Amino acid sequence: MRSWWPWPSLGHSGEFGAGLAFGVSLIASLLIPAFAGAVTLGQHDSFSGPSLDGWSRGVALADAGPEGVGDDALEMVADGFTNNGKIVSFNQSQWSGDYLAAGITAIMIDVNNTGANDLLLRVVFGTTSFPRFGLGDWYASIQAVPVMAGSGWQTILLPIGSTDLRRVQGSGGYSDALGSVSTLRLLHSAVPRTQGDPIVATLRIDNITAVPEPGTGLLVLTGLLGLASGRRGRSQGRVDENAALGTARLT
């Protein structure tokens, strides 16, 4: 059988070949968008049960969501200096894909800062699996949403329009990047960047939702506002109507 390996002199068997093949595979995995999933309008992660809903970093915490008993959430704990020194979680499955084709203009999240330090939350989109080594185009929230220590549950909105995000790595345009997202990251950072800032903090998140464009997805938006309004009475947070339209922040 003819070998698939294009360089016969190198071969693809033995330690060298295996190592080289692994290296090529690793580089390819970093360069090629994963597209394990296709993001869709209105999709919603609620962390029911022990699953992390495809999110990496953090743990599933039973009965820790905004609804209390029976409502699970994802908790991130950062110690400020080790590999777990930052508040960051990321998704490379159902949150990868074409955000522009899907008509998504913001990410809505329930958050609860149970730690002792205030947080500045941002979303970051990348066309590769990792921002390291300068690979890929990455866009981050220009304006962070502050979530104070001891906040209780709040609903926040992170708009992702072309004027809401800033390129923090790479050279690709906004449309190309948001049209081929491989990784969505949620993190704390003082300025827009690909990675979080070290901090001692604890953050719980729940009900991550892809919010539609105003007007074109009015029914979906109305439903989302209804959900947020229902949670509002049980938390300190509130949803600003303009914020839900992707033009301001939540408090």
Ligand SMILES: [Ca+2]
């Ligand atoms: Ca939940």
